[in-house]
Amino acid sequence: MNYKQMLRQNKMPHIWCPGCGHxxxxxxxxxxxxxxxxxxxxxxxxxxxxxxxRASGYLDFNTLHxxxxxxxxxxxxxxxxxxxxxxxxxxxxxxxxAIGGNHLIHAARxxxxxxxxxxxxxxxxxxxxxxxxxxxxMKLATTAPYGxxxxxxxxxxxxxxxxxxxxxxxxxxxxxxxxxxxxxxxxHNGFSLVEVVTQCPTYFGRKNKMxxxxxxxxxxxxxxxxxxxxxxxxLGVFVQxxxxxxxxxxxxxxxTVAEGKSGE
Amino acid sequence: xxxxxxxxxxxxxxxxxxxxxxxxxxxxxxTPSTEIAExxxxxxxxxxxxxxQMEDEIASIATxxxxxxxxxxxxxxxxxxxxxxxxxxxxxxxxxxxxxxxxNVTRGGPSTGTPTKASQGDFMQARWGCHGDHPVIVxxxxxxxxxxxxxxTAFNMAEKYMVPVVLLxxxxxxxxxxxxKLASSxxxxxxxxPTVSPSEYLPYATGDGLIPKLAPFGSGxxxxxxxxxxxxxxxxxxxPATIEKLLIRLNDKIEKNRKDIIKYKxxxxxxxxxIFLAYGSPVRSALQVQKEARARGEKVGLIQLKTLWPFPHExxxxxxxxxxxxxxxxxxxxxxxxxxxxxxxxxxxxxRVNRNDGALITPAQLEQALKGVL
Numbered sequence: 098m099n100y101k102q103m104l105r106q107n108k109m110p111h112i113w114c115p116g117c118g119h120x121x122x123x124x125x126x127x128x129x130x131x132x133x134x135x136x137x138x139x140x141x142x143x144x145x146x147x148x149x150x151r152a153s154g155y156l157d158f159n160t161l162h163x164x165x166x167x168x169x170x171x172x173x174x175x176x177x178x179x180x181x182x183x184x185x186x187x188x189x190x191x192x193x194x195a196i197g198g199n200h201l202i203h204a205a206r207x208x209x210x211x212x213x214x215x216x217x218x219x220x221x222x223x224x225x226x227x228x229x230x231x232x233x234x235m236k237l238a239t240t241a242p243y244g245x246x247x248x249x250x251x252x253x254x255x256x257x258x259x260x261x262x263x264x265x266x267x268x269x270x271x272x273x274x275x276x277x278x279x280x281x282x283x284x285h286n287g288f289s290l291v292e293v294v295t296q297c298p299t300y301f302g303r304k305n306k307m308x309x310x311x312x313x314x315x316x317x318x319x320x321x322x323x324x325x326x327x328x329x330x331x332l333g334v335f336v337q338x339x340x341x342x343x344x345x346x347x348x349x350x351x352x353t354v355a356e357g358k359s360g361e
Numbered sequence: 362x363x364x365x366x367x368x369x370x371x372x373x374x375x376x377x378x379x380x381x382x383x384x385x386x387x388x389x390x391x392t393p394s395t396e397i398a399e400x401x402x403x404x405x406x407x408x409x410x411x412x413x414q415m416e417d418e419i420a421s422i423a424t425x426x427x428x429x430x431x432x433x434x435x436x437x438x439x440x441x442x443x444x445x446x447x448x449x450x451x452x453x454x455x456x457x458x459x460x461x462x463x464x465n466v467t468r469g470g471p472s473t474g475t476p477t478k479a480s481q482g483d484f485m486q487a488r489w490g491c492h493g494d495h496p497v498i499v500x501x502x503x504x505x506x507x508x509x510x511x512x513x514t515a516f517n518m519a520e521k522y523m524v525p526v527v528l529l530x531x532x533x534x535x536x537x538x539x540x541x542k543l544a545s546s547x548x549x550x551x552x553x554x555p556t557v558s559p560s561e562y563l564p565y566a567t568g569d570g571l572i573p574k575l576a577p578f579g580s581g582x583x584x585x586x587x588x589x590x591x592x593x594x595x596x597x598x599x600x601p602a603t604i605e606k607l608l609i610r611l612n613d614k615i616e617k618n619r620k621d622i623i624k625y626k627x628x629x630x631x632x633x634x635x636i637f638l639a640y641g642s643p644v645r646s647a648l649q650v651q652k653e654a655r656a657r658g659e660k661v662g663l664i665q666l667k668t669l670w671p672f673p674h675e676x677x678x679x680x681x682x683x684x685x686x687x688x689x690x691x692x693x694x695x696x697x698x699x700x701x702x703x704x705x706x707x708x709x710x711x712x713r714v715n716r717n718d719g720a721l722i723t724p725a726q727l728e729q730a731l732k733g734v735l
Binding site for chain 2: 108141159160161164167173174176200347
């Protein structure tokens with residue numbers, strides 16, 4: 098299947114700014130998804146609020162654009178009510194780690210079979226450039242005019258600590274690598290999280306004098322590494338383990354109870 | 362009298378929900394509603410349903426909205442503080458027209474308030490808790506039997522009108538135990554499915570009617586659902602005429618069906634000079650006083666509201682026009698119900714009996730109020 102067939106072409110052009118990395122993330126996701134040969138009727142894409150969360154509307158699946166931070170519990174309800182659906186959450190750094198942080202860690206703890214792709218551009222873009230829990234220390238934002246005195250989460254370690262059974266980080270500067278990571282996340286049976294380092298030239302880049310979108314991608318090249326190079330942001334798969342999946346566990350419980358075996 | 366069982370109000374809610382076809386519950390523990398979650402945890406797996414204890418009330422309502430979008434009949438149960446947390450997503454369900462039932466077993470507020478005691482301070486929050494002009498139906502039982510019956514009605518109205526329905530009852534009703542017949546003659550209503558093919562399907566096109574036919578996710582109808590103001594396709598719009606049309610239709614689907622939605626019980630109104638008006642546990646004391654007054658030959662009536670919202674303004678206006686009666690309004694709040702009644706019958710003399718200490722309004726209190734009016 099060609100990934101372009103998965104787009105609602107009549108909803109183009111998208112709302113993202115010139116040079117924004119979100120289209121690159123979406124394309125990597127769709128290329129990965131296209132390999133799976135899924136019936137589009139059985140795919141549900143859930144998003145929250147923010148620039149990245151507009152992605153759901155561009156996709157020809159069952160798509161749900163929810164409230165800020167809550168995409169994961171909405172997705173949880175859909176997955177538990179219809180376990181045969183492939184349920185994917187597209188979210189941003191603010192959406193998933195600030196207002197939605199609680200839901201993220203609890204979904205990871207449950208190991209429910211959702212694939213969560215976090216578009217991390219280090220900023221709230223939709224509201225024009227406020228700092229998020231993933232904005233690096235002392236970087237500038239409209240609400241951090243003297244530098245961000247908060248310290249950011251390491252999302253990979255956060256998800257790992259919460260019990261996610263698949264955790265990876267990719268970057269828009271390496272789209273083929275990113276596609277591979279998302280593909281592995283989609284194949285994983287359990288909670289999978291893929292953080293994507295992406296560029297926001299309009300708000301984060303301009304405020305922090307990072308140059309053009311090309312310069313920002315070049316920055317990524319120099320400051321990320323798949324080989325664990327000292328002083329860079331590590332990319333790759335960090336957690337990949339098998340643990341019973343929440344929904345399957347629940348169905349087993351229902352079966353056991355129905356057979357009158359509970360309490361034994 | 363066979364078939365009757367001694368059950369608690371919250372237990373009757375669970376039985377009613379299961380009878381109505383509910384197969385999905387997500388919730389968070391909170392007094393005085395917790396028995397609903399506990400019983401759902403026990404009973405739902407037995408019927409192949411899903412029970413989930415969530416990380417908070419925001420996740421609880423988000424999860425049941427997701428479940429309902431996937432086609433399940435779903436509910437959550439909470440009390441004041443949790444109900445406050447649910448408001449944003451309650452608005453999402455109203456905007457996207459996803460049917461569900463939220464049970465609010467009310468306790469004293471504001472804030473943590475008085476968790477184990479009854480209050481009716483959520484009367485207005487149940488109607489206007491979330492931002493924006495939105496549709497909602499609020500039902501209010503006053504006995505354990507009514508909890509069972511109105512829980513079924515709540516699911517039926519949710520599915521029929523594609524709207525969130527709040528079942529509002531106070532702690533006294535929730536923890537009361539009474540003999541109840543756990544059977545109902547109410548037919549179970551399920552939401553309508555689209556009749557057109559997926560290629561012709563517009564999720565929010567309602568034709569001559571007001572109510573959309575939303576296909577469950579995974580049923581072959583692929584569409585977009587959003588809390589943004591949207592057009593008939595479900596996609597966001599900034600067209601002023603489309604935004605206005607949506608908001609009017611959302612509210613009209615309830616307003617234009619008031620006759621079907623408004624439920625109440627009237628006692629001895631024809632010649633009444635004084636009418637008690639109440640919902641929830643105060644109905645019980647009011648009914649006793651009303652009966653005793655009638656036995657003494659005093660012309661006293663009673664209206665018990667079972668539907669709180671949409672509010673039955675025309676019913677009260679008609680009753681007042683016919684009787685010119687005075688009203689006595691007992692409630693466990695500073696007067697949220699009485700304020701609304703004064704909009705229905707601005708000329709009527711209204712005596713308020715309010716109690717805010719967590720205790721019940723007693724028949725003796727109402728007897729005294731009645732003496733002051735007669």
